[in-house]
Amino acid sequence: MEFTQAAGPNPLDAGRVVTKPIDRIDGPLKVSGRAPYAYEYHQDFPNAAYGFVLGSSVPKGRIASLDTKAAEAMPGVLLVLTHANTPKMSDEGEHNAPQLQGAEIKQYEQAVAFVVAETFEQARAAARAVKVTYTEAKGAYDLAAVQDKGEPVKSAPDSTVGDFDKAFSAAPVTVDVTYTTPDQSHAMMEPHASVAKWDGDKLTVYTANQMIHWAHDGIAGTLGIPKTKVRVQSAYVGGGFGSKLFIYSDPILAAVAAQKLGRPVKVALTRPQIFNHTNHRPATIQRIRLGAGPDGRITAMGHDTVSGNQEGGEVENAADQTKLLYAGENRLIRTRLSELDLPKGGAMRAPGEAVGLLALECAMDELAEKTGVDPVELRIRNDIQYDPEKGPSRSFSSRHLVECLRTGAERFGWSKRAAKPGTVRDGQWLVGMGVASGFRGNLVMPSGARVKLDREGVVTVETQMTDIGTGSYTILGQVAAEMMGLPIEKVRVKLGDSDFPLSSGSGGSWGANSASAGVFAACEALRDAVAQKAGFNTKDVTFADGNVASGGRSRSLAEVAGPDGVTVEAKAEFGDLTKKFAQASFAGHFCEVGVDAHTGEIRVRRMLSVCSAGRIINPKTSRNQCLGGMTMGIGAALMEEQVVDERFGGFINHDLAEYVVPVHADIPDLDVVFLDETDDKSSWIKAKGVGELGICGVGAAVANAVYNATGIRIRDYPLTLDKLLPRLPTA
Amino acid sequence: MPVSFTVNGQATSLTLDPRVTLLDALREHMALTGSKKGCDHGQCGACTVMVNGQRINSCLTLAVMHEGDEVTTIEGLGSPENLHPMQAAFVKHDGFQCGYCTPGQICSSVAVLKEIEAGIPSHVTADLDQVAFSDAEVRERMSGNICRCAAYPNIVAAIRDVHDHA
The missing domain is CATH 1.10.150.120 ([2Fe-2S]-binding domain)
Known part of the structure; x- marks a missing residue:
């Protein structure tokens, strides 16, 4: 079923189950500790041996010598895999992750050995007994040092409109500032983990992953076996934020070892390994140039960003939102990628916007101050209802940024903000307010589902879609319940299994809208099949209260299903509406901070996000997604930073005590408001992404509030107190 | 090493490698996987259980140190059908x-x-x-x-x- 034109009225519009704040249907399992995560399937994998990954202690070079004899002789050790005894793997597929293929080292903590033993303790001890020496090669680890070597990338073409240089130099008011954002880590709570077993030539892997079909491709492709011989499962995922879009050493080495040993093998990465062995959000250096009239209307919009990655790695697309967020007839937006030998960079929650808005939305604050226009008003003045690069022919599918900002300003009490920074005091606290726009492009992905109606009148949904905390179980259940005229209690949802129909997976905020569209399509097919089986040869049927009815006749779904039930499968595919229309979610973020006048400690006192993201399928789970994004945005603004240690070519603060993330005491009650809207060009669901919207812009609202409180503008994230302290006014 | 303690009201005797943490004893030796391993360092709190009524990070304590103790895990607080x-x-x-x-x-x-x-x-x-x-x-x-x-x-x-x- 292809989505090619704006959605008309459909059964979801009834809003009987969809749009209701229903408790998570997986809640009782999770709060009672019964929801099993990848490492926890004791019953399905009896007698599993324990693997332990040994990572490289150098970032670049070659293994000079590798001695496993002592390790192999240790108690309980069953196998030590190294590049000397690991089968050849393929690196040809996009999602492949070959391991132990040679002596070359490309990354700190790259797997150099895999020790398998009867117990975890034995494997860990033996891994320490593997003796490895290296020949180190010189690498590049400092982005600032290679920023001028950045190359253009195909995924982020330059945007050149009008004559930027001329307009910028002619503008009455200009801002020319450079912001830097550090490397950041997903730091999801569940470490990457996998367990693998073979039944003859068939491999089963339970792994912590967001994208079942990518993991399926990657595992089968790396090992060189047909996908039909591999089953991947990931029913419960302990957070991802992008880290689990990809596979790393754990499923591959578990599979190889399990085959060699003829018994299941399980492995979890240790917390310290994760920070360097897996990927992270790359640091950026961003120069923003804004040229405007005295009224704040932008005439020249310039954004140059550079990030680093290993050869073949992706760029951090930090200027992406700048192409669409504000007006400006003359535009120059350029994205560059430099080569670095740090651990591989990758997608983390709202790749691009999350750090791009940290820079752009502070630069807007600087423009507001220079023009004397209120920061909320400045953003409203520069609102644009179409793609500023393509022109009026490409309008937004829906865009309510102005309403977000106005609603937020009113609700937050923005009018009480003192325009002059450093003038509001509450005891020891300097108090300030900040605002930022939120923007996240709306992505859609093909997504399929199978739905079964059984003789009890229960509908079961099966799809590869994952629930990484996002609420997929619940919202897909709501969509099916709404479509079939059932209460949520009569719907079962099964996720995260490669035996189910291929889905969008969880990434890029595309999951809720795309996977729901897949379930919608499958339920449309089920409605047709049930109506036909019930003997209603018409489209004019209604599904309500567990019955299907037409022309005054009504039959229960259970009865129509009969002993055999009814099973159908369908797939949602998307035409060119995301090309014809610019599509995005929007937000207005408001923050109040207190800055300790003596110590520079920053405390977030209040925060509000007003969000516009199409239909909100479940306000309870959606609000929670926003809380999470807002909190991660506070983390980005105030504390999160992977510190590069150039001696070792990796991140030195590689645990949860030193990579600091927000805890309970950092986060006050946060306020979230959703505008009541639908976007009929996103899908039949009329919803857009919400999982990343919260993080997009929030950190800039924090930084702008800090400026308003203190008069100190810090352009180097995170805003730690050591950067504030020397410049604080004497108290 | 042998060790005996009570978990969620049930007396348990195990023979464990002295390096086994209380967390791994619960997760790997008793299949009580409700207690989670997030960091194995006492930095995240996912492994919190109650021992003799007090909360502790079960990853920071060795199982054999708990002879005679009473341990309560998330599974002992309630079940999906009968939540605490x-x-x-x-x-x-x-x-x-x-x-x-x-x-x-x-x-x-x-x-x-x-x-x-x-x-x-x-x-x-x-x-x-x-x-x-x-x-x-x-x-x-x-x-x-x-x-x-x-x-x-x-x-x-x-x-x-x-x-x-x-």
């Missing part, structure tokens, strides 16, 4: 997303209410003789339990709800 009031409040207030830190958050929450009731002060207690429930007390005492999904406001709401209806 704190577990039910977490569902009602959506005090979690991915669920991985949740057992630790809930074990900590139950213990925090008891600590406040017992008059044990915290860093934010202004008057050490007047320990009373407040959101600030909860946030301070819960700060050893990281939730990267950041359901923090909802977790505080759940704890407040249980406190108000106790």
